[in-house]
Amino acid sequence: MRVEPFTVGDFVHVYNRGNRKMPIFRDVNDKWRFLKILRFFNDEYLPSHTFRDIRLATFDVARNVARNPLVGKSFDWPKHWPLPKPLVKILSHKEKENHFHLLLKEIKKGGISKFMKRFGDAYTKFSNTKYEETGKVFQGSYRGKTPKGDLKNLHYLDAYIQVFNSFEEYPGGIEKALKEFDKAFEFALNDPFCSLGEAFGKRNFGIIDRDILTEAFPSLEIYKEFVKDALLVRNIREILDRLTID
Numbered sequence: 001m002r003v004e005p006f007t008v009g010d011f012v013h014v015y016n017r018g019n020r021k022m023p024i025f026r027d028v029n030d031k032w033r034f035l036k037i038l039r040f041f042n043d044e045y046l047p048s049h050t051f052r053d054i055r056l057a058t059f060d061v062a063r064n065v066a067r068n069p070l071v072g073k074s075f076d077w078p079k080h081w082p083l084p085k086p087l088v089k090i091l092s093h094k095e096k097e098n099h100f101h102l103l104l105k106e107i108k109k110g111g112i113s114k115f116m117k118r119f120g121d122a123y124t125k126f127s128n129t130k131y132e133e134t135g136k137v138f139q140g141s142y143r144g145k146t147p148k149g150d151l152k153n154l155h156y157l158d159a160y161i162q163v164f165n166s167f168e169e170y171p172g173g174i175e176k177a178l179k180e181f182d183k184a185f186e187f188a189l190n191d192p193f194c195s196l197g198e199a200f201g202k203r204n205f206g207i208i209d210r211d212i213l214t215e216a217f218p219s220l221e222i223y224k225e226f227v228k229d230a231l232l233v234r235n236i237r238e239i240l241d242r243l244t245i246d
Helices: 028-040 050-056 111-130 152-167 173-179 181-189 221-232 234-243
Strands: 010-018 088-095 099-104 143-145
Touching: 010 111, 010 221, 028 088, 028 111, 088 111, 088 152, 099 111, 099 152, 152 173, 152 181, 152 221, 173 181, 181 221
Parallel strands: none
Antiparallel strands: 010 099, 010 143, 088 099
């Protein structure tokens, strides 16, 4: 089963990877486009020329790239668009070279399905146009798994998406990251292609809504201690076998 059954109010771990396990992201700008799709395509309103409208919203962004690495990366909602009406809540995300993870909440019937189709079509069109290719970018439709039981399962899943996946990219890999937990956590916090920094106010792309996770983790310090316990004390790999998608 590619997507477990879910209904309004459920949380779903969504995953997809590149066709034939090939990279989805070939350079850093591909990841920036992916983030913009998460931001601007998660809405009931969809204009005919979405990215033209978004470019108009970047004109007043500072121009000094050396001082501001987010130059040209404005995530401001275009002023002439209606107020946002999201299709889903995106609680967390992480972009890897050949796959991505999203933790979504169904907030209206059919919202996740509509969002994932819209988002997949938009990124496929972008990638094929940029690289002058045709065909599939993703390996079929997305896969989805709904965390069941104890609410802690949702907490562990969030830590897996935001932190464990970032630790895998830490110089030296996951084992070194676990040994250098504080440095690796800072590494994840500063990764713009991981939602951890936005979750705790380091940046604001307007992509995520932490929903009930805000109550569970009201501060970065509390969240960090939870993650540290999950990764260094508890066997999170066994926990993840129940929660993640192979």
